[in-house]
């Protein structure tokens with residue numbers, strides 16, 4: 002399983018700090034990045050089952066803490082055929098996520114930095130509020146797996162040089178791609194489809210039809226690189 006996947010080519014330069022908004026309302030502007038990998042299609046190595054939201058039985062329940070949620074997202078991508086092995090860590094912020102060059106005042110979480118030393122930063126109060134709601138843990142899973150989608154993009158050398166992809170109904174391709182990768186993870190882990198459906202409206206993904214479409218498309222894919230090619 003480790004011969005395929007999204008493999009880095011060369012080490013990134015530490016100076017290539019990339020900051021990207023993580024909802025359609027954030028003002029973060031991606032800085033020029035450093036391409037460092039090519040994409041190896043995994044179309045011959047499907048990692049998911051044929052489960053769909055309509056046929057899958059009640060499945061895995063979400064983890065209840067940001068740390069556990071993030072750990073599973075990262076572990077999935079490391080152990081899947083995609084073989085995405087980043088150094089990205091999860092950190093909390095007592096206020097709003099802060100990244101150099103980005104404004105994430107209204108964001109629950111943001112991906113900061115590169116795929117080697119970067120961080121997914123979440124707002125403690127916003128995350129606590131989310132987790133306290135019914136279906137909150139699943140919603141937090143969608144949020145954090147979306148942010149990790151940005152780490153995957155950087156690991157794979159996608160959307161570099163400030164590229165954000167074509168705008169679709171007002172949403173940047175880079176965001177739709179991350180939504181797609183979130184859906185891919187959720188399907189691969191076989192989370193309870195009813196829980197996913199209930200949690201989506203709590204997130205910016207579920208409140209935007211174009212983003213919901215990208216998430217649902219990711220749930221149906223067998224090759225995660227399609228989450229790049231469809232939105233770049």
Ligand SMILES: [Zn+2]
Pocket residue numbers: 021022023024147148151175176179
């Ligand atoms: Zn995002």
